[in-house]
Amino acid sequence: MKDRIVLITGATRGLGIAIAELFAQAGARVAMNYAHDDTAAKKAKEQVSACGTAELFKADALSENGVDALVEDVTDRWGAIDTLVLNATPAQYEKSIEDYSEADFASMFRAFVMSPHYLTRAVTPGMKAKQFGRIIHVTSEVFQCASSPFSAYVAGKGGQMGYLRSTAMELASFGITVNAVAPGWIPVERHESVAPEQKEKYLETIPLGRWGTREDVAHAVRFFADQDAGFLTGQSLSVNGGRTLF
Numbered sequence: 001m002k003d004r005i006v007l008i009t010g011a012t013r014g015l016g017i018a019i020a021e022l023f024a025q026a027g028a029r030v031a032m033n034y035a036h037d038d039t040a041a042k043k044a045k046e047q048v049s050a051c052g053t054a055e056l057f058k059a060d061a062l063s064e065n066g067v068d069a070l071v072e073d074v075t076d077r078w079g080a081i082d083t084l085v086l087n088a089t090p091a092q093y094e095k096s097i098e099d100y101s102e103a104d105f106a107s108m109f110r111a112f113v114m115s116p117h118y119l120t121r122a123v124t125p126g127m128k129a130k131q132f133g134r135i136i137h138v139t140s141e142v143f144q145c146a147s148s149p150f151s152a153y154v155a156g157k158g159g160q161m162g163y164l165r166s167t168a169m170e171l172a173s174f175g176i177t178v179n180a181v182a183p184g185w186i187p188v189e190r191h192e193s194v195a196p197e198q199k200e201k202y203l204e205t206i207p208l209g210r211w212g213t214r215e216d217v218a219h220a221v222r223f224f225a226d227q228d229a230g231f232l233t234g235q236s237l238s239v240n241g242g243r244t245l246f
């Protein structure tokens with residue numbers, strides 16, 4: 001990982017910060033993206049910098065202009081990005097079919113299809129020039145396991161897998177691999193208010209009998225990023241304690 005230039009969207013809390021820490025520990029230069037919470041970002045940067053080289057890059061990773069500015073900033077600072085981790089998410093709302101609006105669906109497609117497209121489009125010229133690249137999508141088990149009432153999010157994540165498979169095919173001949181890490185429910189800050197009974201119910205469905213951690217997810221992302229993972233593309237790795245065995 002030494003000298004790798006890694007851009008992680010949504011890297012200031014949740015799964016993203018653990019991914020950032022692991023890449024920094026491994027010697028990469030880590031571009032930590034976020035869009036809103038400056039205080040949390042500053043704290044996150046201090047935490048990740050204690051492990052290695054990291055900088056904050058504030059930009060809306062879900063918008064075309066935001067992505068173009070983001071990739072330009074990182075490239076100006078360190079050179080072409082060779083590892084992209086597509087991780088950012090906006091708020092996700094569970095609603096019944098009757099209650100989901102067009103805007104709800106648009107928000108999920110923007111986050112999980114359009115944003116990955118803007119980012120992939122912006123980084124691939126640099127990766128093609130190097131004949132090397134690693135693109136890792138953080139998707140979700142919900143596409144395989146289904147989840148309700150959550151159809152907008154699940155459809156967004158399904159669209160993300162379709163985009164991933166097509167781009168993996170298109171970019172393969174340039175030495176660029178495109179893969180997914182599909183976590184199960186990994187409790188992070190935003191789950192602090194979830195009822196204990198709801199958590200207990202989910203825990204009972206995990207064959208390995210414990211909660212997954214952010215580090216479990218980060219290690220899977222790191223696996224796909226490795227130089228030695230170059231013969232893997234278009235794949236999805238479930239990080240959910242065996243829930244996709246059912």
Ligand SMILES: NC(=O)c1ccc[n+]([C@@H]2O[C@H](COP(=O)([O-])OP(=O)(O)OC[C@H]3O[C@@H](n4cnc5c(N)ncnc54)[C@H](OP(=O)(O)O)[C@@H]3O)[C@@H](O)[C@H]2O)c1
Nearest residue numbers: 010011012013014015034035036037061088089140185186
């Ligand atoms: N945690 C889980 O249980 C779980 C399970 C399956 C899949 N996933 C997937 O894993 C990924 C990360 O989820 P998470 O649980 O870690 O989320 P999270 O804790 O809510 O973190 C989201 C991150 O995205 C950033 N962000 C939000 N809007 C942004 C924007 N417009 N541009 C750039 N950054 C933005 C946030 O920072 P700011 O708010 O400061 O911008 C934050 O750093 C998502 O793709 C999610 O679908 C999570």
